[in-house]
Amino acid sequence: MSNNLPTLKEIARQLNISVSTASRALHDHYSIGLRTKMQVHKLAHELNYEPNQAAISFKQKKTFVIGVILPSLSQGFFSSVVNGIEDVAYNKKYTVLICQSRDSEEREKHLVEAMKSNRVDGLLISISKNTTNYDHFELLKKYKIPVVYFDRVPKMPDIHFIATSLGPGMKEAIGLLVKRKRRLIAMINGPEKLPASQERLEAFIHGLRENNIDYDPSFVVTSDLSQEGTYQATQQLLNLEQRPTAIIAFNDYVAMDSIKYAKRSKVKVNKEISFVSFANEPICNYLDNPPIASVEQFPYQQGEKATEILLQLLERNSGEPEGAGVHTILLQSRLVIHDRE
Amino acid sequence: MSNNLPTLKEIARQLNISVSTASRALHDHYSIGLRTKMQVHKLAHELNYEPNQAAISFKQKKTFVIGVILPSLSQGFFSSVVNGIEDVAYNKKYTVLICQSRDSEEREKHLVEAMKSNRVDGLLISISKNTTNYDHFELLKKYKIPVVYFDRVPKMPDIHFIATSLGPGMKEAIGLLVKRKRRLIAMINGPEKLPASQERLEAFIHGLRENNIDYDPSFVVTSDLSQEGTYQATQQLLNLEQRPTAIIAFNDYVAMDSIKYAKRSKVKVNKEISFVSFANEPICNYLDNPPIASVEQFPYQQGEKATEILLQLLERNSGEPEGAGVHTILLQSRLVIHDRE
DNA sequence: CTGTTAGCGCCTTCAC
DNA sequence: GTGAAGGCGCTAACAG
DSSP states (O other): OOSSOOOHHHHHHHHTOOHHHHHHHHTTOTTSOHHHHHHHHHHHHHTTOOOOHHHHHHHHTOOOEEEEEESOTTSHHHHHHHHHHHHHHHHTTOEEEEEEOTTOHHHHHHHHHHHHHTTOSEEEEOOOTTOOOOHHHHHHHHTTOOEEEESSOOOOSSOEEEEEEHHHHHHHHHHHHHHTTOOOEEEEEOOTTSHHHHHHHHHHHHHHHHTTOOOOGGGEEEOOSSHHHHHHHHHHHHTSSSOOSEEEESSHHHHHHHHHHHHHTTOOBTTTBEEEEESOOGGGGGOSSOOSEEEEOOHHHHHHHHHHHHHHHHHSOSOSOTTSOOOEEEEEOEEEEOSOO | OOSSOOOHHHHHHHHTOOHHHHHHHHTTOTTSOHHHHHHHHHHHHHTTOOOOHHHHHHHHTOOOEEEEEESOTTSHHHHHHHHHHHHHHHHTTOEEEEEEOTTOHHHHHHHHHHHHHTTOSEEEEOOOTTOOOOHHHHHHHHTTOOEEEESSOOOOSSOEEEEEEHHHHHHHHHHHHHHTTOOOEEEEEOOTTSHHHHHHHHHHHHHHHHTTOOOOGGGEEEOOSSHHHHHHHHHHHHTSSSOOSEEEESSHHHHHHHHHHHHHTTOOBTTTBEEEEESOOGGGGGOSSOOSEEEEOOHHHHHHHHHHHHHHHHHSOSOSOTTSOOOEEEEEOEEEEOSOO
16 A cells, blocks of 8 residues: 555545535535535545645634643643543644643743744643743733633733632531531641642631631741642641641642641641641542641643633634633632531 | 734744745744745744644644543543653644543443544553553554553563563562561452553562562452452451451552441451552552552553554654564652551 | 735755 | 745635
């Protein structure tokens, strides 16, 4: 068999028709006679004809590729997001190009460049935790490449995004702890500059107030989200004169590290101190002393919805009122209780 | 700013030179005068010129994309593989297109088709655990799309692949158990048709023999690798007249499920029964009673090496002796001991 | 209903 | 050293 893939030209030649007729026939264009249409389809099938995607991208100035930039695939949260993205994108015949920033601002910048140079039609981005400068995102705006941010959203005006509002989950979490008579509630937060941390802090303070608990700043410590950072944060809390009876962790990984440290320090987890966290990673089910509850942030749905918005942006003929409105979706988080006390 | 990206034509126009000169200048072609070369580079930079990748792919019949098909990103093992792949590919300016088969043969077939129709230059594949029919892989051969299989490799002749030979790790594992006076060693294997299962079984029997332990077929049960399947498999072992004192699990996830079940059944994990498993997933470090050891299979290195082989295949001008040789690499697995007994 | 024509951006002979 | 011309595969006016 020849190595050369069949082209429209070849089909046209064999059928003694013109290339454009062949093209139209394959697209079921209304103006093509049933007879010809059938012939073309038949031959195309026999030859295993596949339209050359590269040629189409070139011609249409559209690649049918959406790029995804996220921190890391190894977190269950993000791989769920990817599943949501894939499921929606594949349905619409889009290809998904996934890249990890690995929480490096530099790498993220580089990836944005690469995506741009690869002419992706649009982007889905969850920003790296170390990203403080948004120039590369501004660039995308300038080049009019549509972007929908998800979960970790930069603080920029007029952007499309979907995220989970942590307030409701946090409120439920504190409510649960209070119900279980644990009013000395501390929090291990992420880096202060991270929007996600700021949101947690606000929600935390707000949640405490709603439960008539005074907010004690020394009960909030931060971790850089590394294991070591979380160990130190935990130590800080355990060393407090008045030791907290509950810890709300930035996410399940932080919770796991913190629990590990607490155990090593001979603290009875979930007896002396209860843990609650964010993300609701399935992996927690394997722990002997998992967080008693975790706030679900609906990664799959975020992926789905973000993709839907992006595709909508891509599909709508760009001749519309510029920036008429931005899509901002906030899902309501929800506490998932793990133990059956 | 105009929405239209600058092209070679535009650069040529502004400098009053021809398009081909501009093209050659940017590629530092020897025949172009230093003066012109500089001018072109300068203007290209000013205009933020980026070659249109779609046009290049089209023209060169080469997309600089390598496709990756693997079962699931949510397993730490595979996301490590991806890291290895990315690191090598990016260095050589290739783009990596990742897709998950989610262990569905149908989906895998579909993805192969999609990759083919997207004209990826080559593929890296780890087959789904439910794949029994290899027609779609044969197809790739027919179309001369280079493929390197990794870790989960189909049983086909003349393919390039890299995997980890489980023999050494298994031998060490059994050796460790014997040293700890656990000679009643059972195994929870994966589905029988899975090559990975067959390899484990062989290595298991072989390893037992080397330690002068009789092989008792009732000590080998299989799980479909779901949680429920593993529960049943564990139950089978626990119900045996002569209960094993050690279980070798297909991988860490199976081990975790099995441990969970054992605990529920009031079996003292690592006292009455010790566990050893495969993959050495970091997540196991969070368990209270993790497997005492796990066989490292070097995912990152597999990713790196597979990509290197593939790129080598792509780079070598295809005018060489066909199938002169296939690349087959077997890394030696190694047992990593978790506890410090 | 179908064919002709033109061109997307780039590379690559071939000419000068 | 540089320019002109052709063509990759496909789509989309515009003519019939």
